[in-house]
Amino acid sequence: MLLILTLVAVGLVILVHWRASAREAAANAAYPPIGELIDIDGVKVHAKVQGSGPDLVLIHGASGNIRDFTFDMVDQLADRYRVILFDRPGLGWTDNLPQHAGAWNATAATPHEQAVLLQKAADRLGVSNPIVLGHSYGGAVALAWGLSRPDDTAALVLVSAVSEPxxxxxxxxxxxxxxxxxxxxxxxxxxxxxxxxFVRASVGAIFAPQDTPDGYSDHIGTGLSLRRMSMRANAQQVNTLLPEIKKMVPKYDTLTMPVELIHGTADTIVPLDVHAAIATPQLPDSALTTLPGIGHMPQHVTQPDVIAAIDRAATRAGLR
Structure with missing residues (x-):
């Protein structure tokens, strides 16, 4: 009897991993890299560069990838910025950092570790004195970027950003x-x-109370986020974020570059009153734009407001 139960359990494990591998292969085939793969100390970083002008780095949020910005936003910016997009570690087509990889691991790449990896890739691409925009979790990485390179960061733009405990x-x-x-x-x-x-309902909840734009779920490639590597990296990064934010907050007064914060009043995922409203007075040269009735995804549902924030940051930094 024990032998039969063991064989059944092994069979179930094989079935689960076979089906998971098949789904991952289908997602990889449907959504291949759209940029270049840069080797940084043995870690593959997926980057895309488009346009010309002052450097503008875009960093996506939790469970995302650079396709969030290529849905239609980059095309609105590339006429006056050199836009550089990165997949964060473990997401999209960027490898997880080796010390945080593996099926039974519970550690995660910190915002600082992520920023340092992406900065090395940016150096390889000749990025200089960029505006750095971060959305949601990517906002924490943008803040870590500024803290790591305060003299070579022209400005920060924090969109629905995680910034406070x-x-x-x-x-x-x-x-x-x-x-x-x-x-x-x-x-x-x-x-x-x-x-x-279930996946489409989850995407809808991220956009609420606004509707998900037509074609967004198909464009971003939700299957990429459901791969085992990406799900692990995302869960672990989100799960370990709070203590990292607590470490960063006391250093915010050293971020003397212009900072534009833009946040919806109806954001229930990263609430305005918990994050941007508190962070704004902690940042020496900051300006907060609130968006009445807007949820967590203003880069899509009120895109002109986000682009205007980028342009203001460029002007305040002397880049325009």
Whole structure:
């Protein structure tokens, strides 16, 4: 009997990983790299460069990739900026940092570690004195970028950005998937069997109370986010973010470059009153734009406001 149960368990494990691998292969084939792959100390970084003008680095949020910005935003910027986009570690087509990789790992690349990796890739691309925009989790990486290179960062633009400590936890999903057990056992099950209807509903919740733009889910490639490597990296990064934010906050007064913050009043994922409203007076040269009734994705639903914030940052930094 024990032998039969063991064989059944092994068979189920094989089935889960076979189906997960098949789904990952389909996502990789449907959404290949759209930029170049740069080797940084053995870590592959996916970068895309478009346009000409002052350098503008765009850093995406949790579970995302550079396709969030290539949906239509980059085309609105490339006539006057050299736009540089990066997939963050473990997401899109950028490798996770080796010390944080693996099925049973519960550690994560910190915002500082992510910023340093992307800065090395930016150096390879000849990026100089950039405006750095970060959305959501990417806002924490943008802040870490500025703290790491204060004299070579022209300005920061923080869009719906995580910038401050928060009360409470992030929910049972992140607790489970961000753990070593969840990484090794639960995530392969999700990759193998999560229905597309659930995925589209999750994207809709990110855009709420606005609607998801037509074609967005297909463009961004949600299957890339559901790969085991990406799910692990994302869960672990989000799960370990709070102590890293607490370390950064006391240093915000050293960020003397212009900072433009833009945040929706209806953002329930990264609430305005917990983050941007508190961060603004902590940053010496900051300006906050609030967007009444707007949720977590203003770079899509009120894109002209975000582009205007970028232009203001460029002007304040003397780049325009």
């Amino acid at each position: 928060w009360e409470g936890d992030l929910g049972w999903q992140y607790k489970i998937t961000g753990s070593a057990f969840g990484s090794g056992i639960v995530i392969p099950l999700v990759t193998a069997f999560v229905p597309q209807g």
